[in-house]
Amino acid sequence: MSLLSVRDLSVKFAMRDNTVTALNQISFDLAKGERLGIVGESGAGKSITGFALMNLLSRPGFIDSGKITFLGEDIVQMPEAKMRNIRGNKMAMIFQDPMVTLNPVLTIGQQMVETLMAHRKLSKAEAKQIAIVKLREVYIPSPEDRLDQYPHELSGGMRQRIVIAIALLLDPQLIIADEPTTALDVTIQADIMELLLELCQSNKVGLILITHDLGVVSQMTERTLVMYAGRIIEAGRTREIINDPQHPYTQGLINALPQQTKPGQRLKQIPGSMPSLTAIPKGCPFSPRCEFVQDHCLIDAPETVQYANVEVACHEVNRLHNDKAEEIKA
Structure with a gap:
């Protein structure tokens, strides 16, 4: 049995006159202990996916259809009281900014001890000892002293380590990390990852890593989902996607990496920008930005098919692959 199974999940946001679709029937599985990356530009639907998995969507957002099965139970239909027992206990989330996660008026010790005592029958002394152990695991120096400090007294890297320690407090089976190093200095991002x-x-x-950085995904994950305009457009083993991307959007993301450009040359970029939820193009949502677009791409949304060793949603994948093969022969 999978740790997590998502089937045909759709998330919508209610507007004044209509609703817009933020996630469009996405499906994927996560095995126990597996590391999965979700990549794409801002607006692709990555963070919405994380919030939906935690059942943390607030109005006007709502899950319109689909199933999220975690440890054999459907989260979508789960009562809020039962869901609160799962959040932080069996499933934890690490957010982008640790200062948003941590309560500024409570000490680190208060926040960790309260979290433990809310889910476990422990004395305050026992909870404090577990908190110290977890801080040591994330290499926090002098953890006993840190328990008495407030978040603003610590550096950004230290705060993010504490957020990770809190996520691990109750030994969850799944961690969802939403851009966990965005707010940090580049010199310590690698250490945190x-x-x-x-x-x-x-x-x-199990880890779901939400990021826009394909370099991080290549080092951290075993499988990757590439998202665009609320849809999964390519999915498979990370090594396969990085080494031989099939979708033009994935190819564009990889070509845009700085290491793909020679010194002195301009960085490559995908023309245009992610469409607004209120103006997603008909047919393939990537068609206005795709250099390989054909007439049928503007009419019909591509179905997801197995190609090579990945699943890809692109009308032109077969032709593009043949063209690439001809270039190699030439």
């Missing part, structure tokens, strides 16, 4: 990978591997915790 290495720490998260080490902890997930040693504790056999």
Whole structure:
């Protein structure tokens, strides 16, 4: 049995005159201990996916259809009281900005001890000892002293380590990390990601890493979903997608990486921008930005098909692959 199974999940937002679709029938699975990356530009639907999995969508957003099965139970239909027992306990989320996650008027110790005591029958002394152990696991120096400090007294990297420690407090089976290093200095981003990978591997915790950085995905995950305008357009083993991307959008993301451009040359970029939820194009949503677009791309939305070793939603994937083969022969 999969740890997590998502089937035909659609999320909509109610507007004054109509509704807009933020997630359009996405489906994927996550095995126990597996690491999955979700990549795409801002507006692709990555963070909405994370919030939907935690059942944290607030109005005007709502799950319109589909199933989210976690440990054999449907989260979508689950009563809120039962869902609160799962959040933080069996499923945890690491948000982009630790200062939004941490309560500024409570000490680190108060926040960790309260979290433990809300889900476990522990004394305050026992909860404090567990908190110290978890802080040590994330390499926080002098953890006993940190318990008495407030979030603003710590550096950004230290705060994010504490957020990871809180996520691991109750030994969850799944962690959803939404751009966990966005608010950090680049010099410590790699340390945080290495720490998260080490902890997930040693504790056999499933990880969903939401990011726009394909470089991070290639180092951290085993499988990857590429999202565009609320849809999964390519999915498969991370190594396969990085080494041989099939969808033109995925190819564009990889070509835009700085290491793909020679020194002194302009960085490559995908023309245009992600469409607004209120103006998603008919047919393939990527068609206005795609250099390989054909007439039928403007009319019919592509179905997801198995091609090579990945699943891809593109009308032209077969022709593009043949053209690439001809170039290699030439």
